[in-house]
Amino acid sequence: MINVPSTIKIALRALRVNKMRSMLTMLGIIIGVGAVITMLAVGTGAQRRISEQISSIGSNLIIILPGSTTTGGVRMGAGTQPTLSLGDAEAIQKECPAVMHVGPVLNGVGQVIYGSQNWSTAVVGTTPSMLNVRDWGLSEGRPFTNDEVRSGAKVCLIGQTVVDNLFGSANPIGQSIRIKKVPFTIIGILEPKGQSPNGQDQDDTIYVPVTTAQRQLFGTTFPGMVRTIMVKAKDAEQLYAAEKQITELLRQRHRIGPRQDNDFTVRNLTQTLQAAEQSSKVMTLLLGAIASVSLLVGGIGIMNIMLVSVTERTREIGIRMAVGARTWDIRLQFLIEALIMSLIGGIFGIILGVSGSELLSMFAGWPTIVSTMSVISAFSFSGIVGIFFGFYPAYKASLLDPIEALRYE
Template identity: 50%
Template sequence: MITTMLAEAWSALIANRLRSSLTMLGMIIGVAAVILMLAIGGGVQKQVADSISGLGSNMLIVTAGAGRQGGIFGGAGTGATLRIEDADGIARLDNVLAAAPSTSVPAQAVAGPANWATNVTGSVPAYFQVNDWTVGDGRIFTDREERAGARVAVLGQTVADKLFGANDPMGQMVRVKGISFTVIGILEKRGQGFGGQDRDDVIVVPLTSALRLLQGNFFRRSIRTISVSVASADALDSVTDDITALLRRTHRLRPADPDDFQVANLTAITDTLTTTTRAISLLLAAIGSISLVVGGIGIMNIMLVSVTERTREIGIRMAIGASRAAVRLQFLLEALMLSLIGCGIGVAVGTGLAMLVGGVIGFETQVTLFAVTVAFAVSASIGIFFGWWPATRAAKLSPIEALRS
């Protein structure tokens, strides 16, 4: 019986192709808009998570406080409030796997006739462990080289490409602020971070070399950040408290004094950004779903017209024994078919637009099975909801009055 009704519903839609197509247009636009918004939102969430997880898992970042020269205040990290001894103390805390002190100096790197403005990071070998960053070619510098202030450098892929092009950088010299460093390694490519920052645009040198040769006199004995690798995500909060207590004690801060440092929990930042982007994507999807309601109203309108045009047909069906429930089901199936076909086309259009937009804006959009399933479920609900009144109106017709029309 259902198969026969579906065949009749299809025939009714085919008999009015243009009208059926225009009716489905609202559903197509609505579903495509929802799929596109959810895909963009999912892509943004993935990029945020990848960008922060690329910095290292279960990691805390301790940043120096704001500096002041004369009447001018700088931002976080500009003060000379952190020392290498702070990193040594943090490394001895419970649940801390490693602590890597580092400083960053913007500089012009020169190799032969080529030059490139980049950031030079001075740190220790633990920097690569904490940040989960390995070399694709060559090696990192050793603890012995770091303590000795060796003039060696590990290049990010972007710097290597800009300074050496297709040539092999290994063993070549790079000059930074007039100081020559020997290239001993090339870091694996990481790509762009959140906000478009190029994470491969960096040169890493031993911390002792950076402090002695590259950093200004004011910061000669200070570091900008300490990257801390924590044993587990559950220990992040307790380690944050331990670091705060340790630094306040070693910096001899009184209870009323504010912290002269900042401790950032990257996991908390990830959760906050993920929650925010999810809320934004759901809001955009909700706005796009307004088109689904418009499409549902269009379905109800066209089904009312169909009931009016087919009044005599309804009377004949009832006269030969069709029940009111069967008449109602017939028109419900037609409304449901209009909705689901429009949804299928909308999913295809939305997926295509998501791929196109992803290529234009430069990151991967995600069309998930969940989004497609929800789209079909909502479309089916809209088809039944907006088709119920026309179907019920058809079922309530008097057979005699219908035959007379």
């Protein structure tokens, strides 16, 4: 039969009596909760930025680069010896079960002309499934078809940056542009994707059918040559399997003996980014943990003040015991007092944390995201801190001897 409403009233009164002290004690919790929320917001913001970058290049990506040449003992870099072909790309699609989509790439830089405007951009010869590999949609128009790839049609998809530079606000669909002096018809506009993780503008590009690029734009060392092949694995777990299957298949197709080195390189593109994402997660946790320390210090402040309060109010405790307060009546009274302090501190801490995060993103330009989860957990953590650090003083109060407590001056 513990009277909770009255106990809360008693606690609030006790806090009001020592306003300054209660406020300073709460300040510890306010700063703690505010710091936890702000730090988590900074961490989550960084994490979100990285995962946005990951999803902008496409998830579960593998890139296959051709091997390197050696000229007079000097080894050139990867990709200097063209070894990959459209046939490789088709074979990977057909024979590697862990692979979902394959996009061959024959790219280069081309001058693009529309009317009186001109612009230099990255021209990518590829197949329609490249859009699936990159998780890239169109904001307008249609992608080119496999038939158009087969026939080497002069159609293209252009990125937003190219649209902005050549057309301004005019509608580019159906217009004709010249890429390296070859006329192409624009059939679609690629959705804006923004920066790649290394700062490149991914929208500054034109997609054309790979065959057209081979025949009309860049030429090939051997028929069907492509520069790189991008592959999307079925899911993250199958990335490794896909890598293995591709390597085996290509060794076979390129007739590489057991002791010979590969004439190609298979790289997992998402791995590095996932590592970055992982490390930003760790950073978020670390920031949160450091901020929690201040919340903990705030809790120690509560304990300190509650211990003082118990000593000061020994006589009051004695009176309450004399008229019939049981152990838990006394215990709860002080626990609720500590809890109220920490929860009020928690509420103001949330206000501080949210506005602090806003200010950081406004003035420092950091991406901050205040998640509901972080607010809830910081608030409940402050409650737990209140109970944890309030318990010992409350316990001490409840064990006082009523006779001695009544005599206390």
